Amino acid sequence: MGKIYNSITELIGHTPLVEFHRLEKALGLKGRIAGKLEYFNPAGSHKDRAALEIIEEAEKRGEISPKKTTLVEFTSGNMGIGIAAVAAAKGYKFKVGIQNGVSIERKKLLEAYGSELVNPPEDLIKGVFEKGIEAFNDVYQWMLDTTPDSWTTRQLSNPDNPGAHYRHTGPEIWEDTDGKVDIFVGGVGTGGSTHGVSKFLKEKNPSIKTVIAQPDKADVEHPVVQGVEDGGFHGIHAVHDENGLNPMAPTNFNDKVVDEYETVTYAETLRAIHLLAHYEGIFIGASSGASLAIAIKQALKDENKGKLIVPLLPDNGERYLSEDLQRVREDVEKKASF
Structure with missing residues (x-):
């Protein structure tokens, strides 16, 4: 029987989770990476x-x-x-x-x-x-x-922002991995997705680790490439330092559902973007690249051998083509640590 939807609103959610087998092999990763491809939402992002x-x-x-x-x-x-x-x-x-x-x-x-x-x-x-x-x-x-x-809509302080991810995105990840997810990786823009997903997953299994990707301070203070601006990379900001949460942390964000903050350079972000496009045919945006770069770093650790790491990948790279996100710059990428 056919299926006709009544509105694009009915197409939001249930985005695919894809394991990056060829990328894992090329980099010799010890852990597994399965990206949550949020650009499959009808307007292109989480x-x-x-x-x-x-x-x-x-x-x-x-x-x-x-x-x-x-x-x-x-x-x-x-x-x-x-x-x-x-x-x-x-x-x-x-x-x-x-x-x-x-x-x-x-x-x-x-x-x-x-x-x-x-x-x-x-x-x-x-x-x-x-x-x-x-x-x-x-x-x-x-x-x-x-x-x-x-x-x-007050995106930064509206509880329905993290609520969407607590009620939908988190459960999707849990169900699609049969509850086998070990590490969740995300960034912080409005704080909604990371807070909501992590809260749900930790209620299911407190041992699941949540890692937050944060822009490297040196890149933010001395930007050398497009895409580094306004205190962060497109869509993610540094919200935590040695003194705890800083003034850019959105009201939505809950530090209690985070286990670790890890910095990522823009060179590593670009490297991750280009590797995924080359090996998996998936072209992601800058915030996605930052989360993927952290996932790769986690997957390279001996302690994470065999573990399933799920980075949330908010959007694809097509809406950043004017910034040459697709262009491989060897002078930048050689600075990447993986």
Whole structure:
């Protein structure tokens, strides 16, 4: 019998988990790596999950409806695209405040879904990177004040963001591995996916280790290649140092569900991206590359022999082609440690 879906919202989730056998063999890995390919979501990233959850939970509470509400968000990328797609599918207007560093591809995708792109005042954007996460509230208030009948999705502090991954992404990983996952690897942007997935997995098995990929401080302070900007690589930020969580840690993020923070250079990120494309035919984005690089480092350790490592791979590389993410730079990649 045929199957006709009623909306693209029904296609969100149940993304594939793929083991990278050829990559494992080429690098002589001791552990196994199975990537969660989130670009199989209809709008191309794991943010589709949070966008749908945030909007539908607000609808259930009676806070928004397509006939009366304009959704607003301040974002640099995939969350905006996810909200834009879900908003279009449900009939909402969507106004998005653009951060610095948004690739041309992502801007055009937002436009394609009918979003209204605006640039918040420079002093408000500057405040975000000087004062940390709390300064986002000033941007949100400006957007609400300038948009009649608006409601902000507040990606950094909305509990339905990690809730989407706790209720869906985590269970998918658990079920697809038959509960055999040993190590989960992710990065921190809004904090939703890492918090939600790790919380669920640890409730199932407390011995599962969660490792967070963080941009190398030297790369962030002295960027030498495109893709390193605004305190991190596309989609991930350094939220933890020797003093604990820093001001860029989003409200969604829960440090208690994390076992280890490991730094990754942009050279290692690019190397991981190019290796996966070459050996597995999978072209991933920068945040995915960072998580994969950490997974490779974990899989090279003797202590992880035979263990199953699952990195969350948020999106693919097609929306970063304007930055030459696909181009192999030997002067950069020779600095990679694997």
